[in-house]
Each structure stands twice: as structure tokens, then as C-alpha cells.
Amino acid sequence: MHKNKDGRLIAKSNEVRVLRGLQRFGWLRTKDLAALCWTNWENRVAGELLLAATPAKPSSIRMAQRTLQRLRHKRSVLCAKAPDGSTIYSLSEAGASSLRDLGLQAQSGKDLTRSFSSSFFRHRCIANEIAISALLQGFRISTEREIAQGRWCGGEKGFWGKRPDVIVRDGSRVLFIEVERSRKNFTDYRFLLNWLEKLLRAQINGRPLIGEEKLSLEKIIFICTQAFRSKLQKDLFARGWSTTQQSDVIIASTELYVFQDIFFHNPR
CATH class of the missing domain: 3.40.1560 (type ii restriction endonuclease, domain 2)
Structure with missing residues (x-):
């Protein structure tokens, strides 16, 4: 029973991390969330900014997929197809409400994924990848x-x-x-x-x-x-x-x- 309780707490913590990531970035792909939430962050900056995306490990992607599946079941996230065929996720009203219950400012991302061009999608993906990489570098x-x-x-x-x-x-x-x-x-x-x-x-x-x-x-x-x-x-x-x-x-x-x-x- 104790082990199951710990597992539920870890799952809940993972869900909050994903929701907070979506609140900060607006929308993200599975691999973005995997890199952001399941990659170790440096405690301090070690040098100059390295301009490169951080590839997510297969185990991190699996964790992101499982967490997103639970959040979709709870209707805490919205999903949409991007111009390249990938799936992107944003906060639903229920997800935003969950963050507000924790004392965090949050709002639904329902208007962020309705329609945009392939060029805008590529632009935002690059900006998000650079931001995530910088976070991981401290x-x-x-x-x-x-x-x-x-x-x-x-x-x-x-x-x-x-x-x-x-x-x-x-x-x-x-x-x-x-x-x-x-x-x-x-x-x-x-x-x-x-x-x-x-x-x-x-x-x-x-x-x-x-x-x-x-x-x-x-x-x-x-x-x-x-x-x-x-x-x-x-x-x-x-x-x-x-x-x-x-x-x-x-x-x-x-x-x-x-x-x-x-x-x-x-x-x-």
C-alpha cells in the first residue's frame, strides 16, 4: 500500500510539472515536455549558452506519454495536430483550474492551437527548444x-x-x-x-x-x-x-x- 501511495504521489507530481510547463510555454510537443520535465537541470550556469536543442531520452518520452495520457483522461490538456503531423498539447480550463488551486496563475490555452501556419509552428518550435535548452543549462x-x-x-x-x-x-x-x-x-x-x-x-x-x-x-x-x-x-x-x-x-x-x-x- 505504501508503495502504491508513493507511486500516486509521483504521478501527481509529474502531472503538475507538465501542466506548469504548458502554462509557461503555451503549447508543447511530447518530446519538448520529455526534455523539459524528465531531464536533469544544472544548478548553476557552467559557461556560455549552448545553442542546441536537448534531445529527450526514450525513457523520458515514455514518461511524458504516460503522463499526457492520464491528463487527457482527466481532460486537463487539449491536443491538436500541428502542420507537420505531430501532436501538440495545451492547457484546458480544467488543467488551468488545477494550477490555480495550487496558487499559480494559469489560463486555458484553447485559443493557442486552433489554427496557425507551418512557418509560425516552426518558429515557435525553435524558440521553445532554445528556451528549454537554456533552462537545462541553468x-x-x-x-x-x-x-x-x-x-x-x-x-x-x-x-x-x-x-x-x-x-x-x-x-x-x-x-x-x-x-x-x-x-x-x-x-x-x-x-x-x-x-x-x-x-x-x-x-x-x-x-x-x-x-x-x-x-x-x-x-x-x-x-x-x-x-x-x-x-x-x-x-x-x-x-x-x-x-x-x-x-x-x-x-x-x-x-x-x-x-x-x-x-x-x-x-x-
Whole structure:
């Protein structure tokens, strides 16, 4: 009996961990939850941020699957098919209510998974993977979902009007993570250039500070295509910023992911 009781407590703890993960991220895939909830977290940051997704172990995926099955039976989570055919999960009202009963702020994610494009899905997956990896490395983070809700150091207005995709923190040091494709509309791209130029000017007098906590913005990390990196460097150079000056503020990683549209064939 004692063993069964312990098993029920462990199962309940696992369910709460999954629900809290969904509250923070909005929606996640099984493998995301497996990495987030069943991988050991570092107690402290050991070095610079490693930009790589953390693969979940088969045993972790099985634990995530079992926990999600129980939560689906309890109607605590909602599930939907993503553009690539994978299943994504979000909080139901019942799941959100369970978290509120524990004193946590939570709301249903029913509107988050109704419809979105393959490009948005890929964008969010990459942002979530980077955020989860940073957590496991011992960093503090703000997810894309939390930032959209204004629940980060920049608040609802953002930092100089800019809200990144992910925030990574180590003490008072802050990294902005931006996931970018090669195509960006003219208005948004011009705003980005103006914002980066303002940041580059501010860096001359020291690291700019964010929010009431006076956090120091260290770097902007772009997860992007080669085409986006080349265009950004060229356009900033045309505005008078050398490659060296740009590298003091901006890191562009083009090796992590392949950005491409997802095409589906109609079955015959």
C-alpha cells in the first residue's frame, strides 16, 4: 500500500510539472515536455549558452506519454495536430483550474492551437527548444508565450518597443533570442534596423539596462538563415556600423536549423 501511495504521489507530481510547463510555454510537443520535465537541470550556469536543442531520452518520452495520457483522461490538456503531423498539447480550463488551486496563475490555452501556419509552428518550435535548452543549462528564461503576455523584464511595452522571442538570463546579464526567416516585411525589418542601431549607439556608453531590475542587455542572438544574416550585416554596414562593432552586440547562428515551408500531399 505504501508503495502504491508513493507511486500516486509521483504521478501527481509529474502531472503538475507538465501542466506548469504548458502554462509557461503555451503549447508543447511530447518530446519538448520529455526534455523539459524528465531531464536533469544544472544548478548553476557552467559557461556560455549552448545553442542546441536537448534531445529527450526514450525513457523520458515514455514518461511524458504516460503522463499526457492520464491528463487527457482527466481532460486537463487539449491536443491538436500541428502542420507537420505531430501532436501538440495545451492547457484546458480544467488543467488551468488545477494550477490555480495550487496558487499559480494559469489560463486555458484553447485559443493557442486552433489554427496557425507551418512557418509560425516552426518558429515557435525553435524558440521553445532554445528556451528549454537554456533552462537545462541553468539559465533563467522568459518564454515566447510569457513575453507575449508581458510577463518578462521588459513588460507589455517591451524594451524600446521591442519584444524578443526568448529571454535568457544569468544573474543580471540578459540575452535576447530572435528567430528569423529570410523574408520579413518592410515595416518590421526597418523597425528592427532602427532598434539595432539604437542599441549599437547605446553600447558605446556601456550595456543598456532593462526594467526596474536594471538588467544588462549583453547580446542579441539571431537564429536565422544565411540570407537573413547577410542582409542584416550589409544593411547595418551601410548605416555606418563595421563588422567588428556589429559583432560586439549581435550573434547570428545559421547552422542550427533548416527553415523551409512544409508541403503536404493529398492522399489519392
